[in-house]
Amino acid sequence: MKFGVVVFPGSNCDHDCYHVAKHVMGQDTDFIWHKDHTDLSAFDCIVVPGGFSYGDYLRPGSIATHSPIMQDIVSFANRGKLVIGICNGFQVLTEAGLLPGALMRNRTLNFICRDIKLKVENVDTPFTSAYKKGQVVTIPIAHHDGNYFADNETLKSIEDNNQVIFRYTDKLGEASVEANPNGSLNNIAGICNKNRNVLGMMPHPERCAEKELGNIEGKTLFESIIKYVS
Amino acid sequence: MKAKVYVTLKNGILDPQGKAVQHSLGSMDFEEVIDVRQGKVFELTLDDKMTKEEAEERVTQMAQQLLANTVMENFRVEIG
Numbered sequence: 001m002k003f004g005v006v007v008f009p010g011s012n013c014d015h016d017c018y019h020v021a022k023h024v025m026g027q028d029t030d031f032i033w034h035k036d037h038t039d040l041s042a043f044d045c046i047v048v049p050g051g052f053s054y055g056d057y058l059r060p061g062s063i064a065t066h067s068p069i070m071q072d073i074v075s076f077a078n079r080g081k082l083v084i085g086i087c088n089g090f091q092v093l094t095e096a097g098l099l100p101g102a103l104m105r106n107r108t109l110n111f112i113c114r115d116i117k118l119k120v121e122n123v124d125t126p127f128t129s130a131y132k133k134g135q136v137v138t139i140p141i142a143h144h145d146g147n148y149f150a151d152n153e154t155l156k157s158i159e160d161n162n163q164v165i166f167r168y169t170d171k172l173g174e175a176s177v178e179a180n181p182n183g184s185l186n187n188i189a190g191i192c193n194k195n196r197n198v199l200g201m202m203p204h205p206e207r208c209a210e211k212e213l214g215n216i217e218g219k220t221l222f223e224s225i226i227k228y229v230s
Numbered sequence: 231m232k233a234k235v236y237v238t239l240k241n242g243i244l245d246p247q248g249k250a251v252q253h254s255l256g257s258m259d260f261e262e263v264i265d266v267r268q269g270k271v272f273e274l275t276l277d278d279k280m281t282k283e284e285a286e287e288r289v290t291q292m293a294q295q296l297l298a299n300t301v302m303e304n305f306r307v308e309i310g
Contacts, residue, residue, distance in 0.1 A: 102301040
């Protein structure tokens with residue numbers, strides 16, 4: 001299969017995602033510069049990586065949404081192909097309207113960079129099928145604006161459709177207030193669209209995908225994608 | 231022609247930056263402040279090729295499409 005990793009000015013997790021897809025998972029992988037109108041038909045999964053596209057000016061992800069590549073990514077997603085946005089990539093996908101809701105400033109106003117516990121709420125997706133339902137995993141977060149917000153109606157609809165994929169929990173899988181690092185509604189850490197082919201998540205699975213880094217619980221996400229495509 | 235766009239978080243959404251400013255004002259003996267909502271102001275300079283009404287319509291589109299995220303923010307447009 002083939003991964004594409006989008007590069008905006010200010011992306012800084014692009015090389016990590018490229019490294020995991022290409023060297024750890026052994027898959028064909030290309031960078032895609034945001035100004036290129038690239039033919040995406042050769043790709044199976046597009047990764048919108050973390051970082052600070054356009055310096056987070058205006059709102060995180062908002063300027064990147066108007067880059068030429070985004071029109072191609074929207075039509076790629078509308079054809080049912082896989083798109084995953086990690087951290088700033090999640091912010092870009094919500095700004096672009098591919099995912100519902102918005103990511104606001106963290107409740108504490110702090111930039112938070114640490115390992116957190118997540119519960120895998122839905123394994124019936126191309127991104128999570130290799131996890132066990134209800135599995136609690138450790139994946140790092142590193143963000144200033146990860147406080148998930150949606151209006152009540154939207155929130156109810158994503159819960160009812162099982163679109164919440166990852167939730168911040170304690171080690172027993174309890175979505176408590178204490179386990180919520182940033183104030184996200186319903187402890188939401190990652191959601192997918194209705195069709196289950198677009199995923200956005202604040203935690204960084206690419207930072208914990210090889211044993212040299214002491215944690216491989218993010219690798220399972222990449223394994224799920226490869227299993228789905230092949 | 232000048233236009234201003236005021237963007238603030240919607241009512242009911244916790245504004246942690248506004249709260250921090252409010253607490254700071256309180257600690258400075260401005261205890262009459264019971265709430266602060268922080269926002270952004272955009273000052274736009276437009277060419278003079280359109281009427282005020284047309285400008286208002288165009289700037290409203292700008293706010294909807296870029297300057298505000300209407301999932302979480304309200305905006306108000308002032309022309310002139």
